[in-house]
Amino acid sequence: MRASDRAYRALRQDIIEGRLSPGTVLGEVEQAERLGISRTPLREALSRLVSDGLAEPAGGRGMVVTEVSLAEADQLFDLRTVLEGLAARRAAENADPATFRRLADRFEGAHQQLAAGADPDSYYRLTAELDDAVDAACSNAYLTQALRGLRVHLARLRRLSQNDPARLAASAQEHAGIARALASGNPEVAAAATTLHLHHAHDHLTGRHRGPGQDSPPTASLTDTPQERVS
CATH class of the missing domain: 1.20.120.530 (GntR ligand-binding domain-like)
Known part of the structure; x- marks a missing residue:
């Protein structure tokens, strides 16, 4: 498996499972060191995450994990x-x-x-x-x-x-x-x-997130809600 594919899969799973929470900065140096790859394949992985809607540019901060609500x-x-x-x-x-x-x-x-x-x-x-x-x-x-x-x-x-x-x-x-x-x-x-x-x-x-008289759910996010799952 190519290094960019390994990085993409690892980052994608970390985002889905919440180890990389919404708003986390995906710094190239830090993530490349953590994943044991160079920055070129990491950039390829980050581009795929942007296409998936899991990461986005954030001005001078580089790439960050997208919010979910x-x-x-x-x-x-x-x-x-x-x-x-x-x-x-x-x-x-x-x-x-x-x-x-x-x-x-x-x-x-x-x-x-x-x-x-x-x-x-x-x-x-x-x-x-x-x-x-x-x-x-x-x-x-x-x-x-x-x-x-x-x-x-x-x-x-x-x-x-x-x-x-x-x-x-x-x-x-x-x-x-x-x-x-x-x-x-x-x-x-x-x-x-x-x-x-x-x-x-x-x-x-x-x-679960509707109170009395609410017709639609509030905009709860992963930053203020228990990080558990339901099917």
């Missing part, structure tokens, strides 16, 4: 619902039933553990496996590329919400339903199950 939730979920619904339809048309049945069984097994307050890291890895399986089955490289870019911003946005065992357990059941719908080969059922899950995920994410 719950104000973005409605727009991101509008796009997510359209893209993931289409991906589910196409994946159902090409799905290997056994693959998705196995995933459904694993989600159902995760339900009880999540309801009891288990660490959700393995659950998040399982949702990533389902995403990968859907991406492979939908057989549309342009759709897959669009979804992968969108998921980067959604991963940052999820960190604005606290982990809720009840919601995580319900989410596992919803994912099991999606996987079973995909295994059935019915495109409309798969799309409907996906849309239902996304509706619940959006409501949970934004609803």
Whole structure:
């Protein structure tokens, strides 16, 4: 792997997981030393982060990590619902039933553990496996590329919400339903199950930050909100 690719992946993951918080200056000297590369490949990596919307120029300060806010939730979920619904339809048309049945069984097994307050890291890895399986089955490289870019911003946005065992357990059941719908080969059922899950995920994410009488979420940011995740 090229040095610029290694740097890009490392910085991207650090931003998504919050190790590089919004507003952090991505100094060339500091980051090159930290990653063990020269400044030329680092500049290439920073340019890719700017294209992803994860970094931006900040006057004389160089590059900084972009801000993220719950104000973005409605727009991101509008796009997510359209893209993931289409991906589910196409994946159902090409799905290997056994693959998705196995995933459904694993989600159902995760339900009880999540309801009891288990660490959700393995659950998040399982949702990533389902995403990968859907991406492979939908057989549309342009759709897959669009979804992968969108998921980067959604991963940052999820960190604005606290982990809720009840919601995580319900989410596992919803994912099991999606996987079973995909295994059935019915495109409309798969799309409907996906849309239902996304509706619940959006409501949970934004609803936690609404006070009495608020019609829309305030502009919470990663700098003033617990850095946890929800699905």
